[in-house]
Amino acid sequence: MSESITEFNTEDFDGEIVGGISIYELTDDNGEIYRIIAEVGQPNQSPANYEFYFKKDSLTFARIVEFNETGTDTIVNSKYYYDGIKLVKQIDQKKEKMDAETVRQVSEFYLVYGKETTE
Known part of the structure; x- marks a missing residue:
């Protein structure tokens, strides 16, 4: 690795x-x-951490954590388990959450980006 x-x-x-x-x-x-x-931190936006795990280019797990603007508390803290493109389980530790399909699409963006940088 x-x-x-x-x-x-x-x-x-x-x-x-x-x-x-x-x-x-x-x-x-x-x-x-x-x-x-x-790890994303942009002006006038909440800092965020996106974590994606893949098996043969297929998303298997994602964790999304978004913080308030000062970074002192979490707004979104969710885990997503996938089998292919199908969501198997979603665990939300906060009231706010990100749609599972949006998470999958974001993971695809980073996967495509990652493939371009490793070639």
Whole structure:
């Protein structure tokens, strides 16, 4: 297994870094993506952590954690279990949640991005 990290920074008009995205990809010895973690922090948005696990390019598990703007409390804290494209189980630890289909689509975005960076 090997892990790579890609970071993108968001700058304001003065060139100061005010946010960004860090993407951690864990791949096996064959280059298959096993896990992707995205840490997102953008101006005027809640910080968020997205964690996706794959088996043969198919999402098996996701965890979505979104924080309030100060990062001191969670707004969304959910776990999603998938079998193919079918949601098997969703565990929400907060009242707010992200739709399971949206989670699957977000995971596909990061999977496609990850494949492009590993080629």
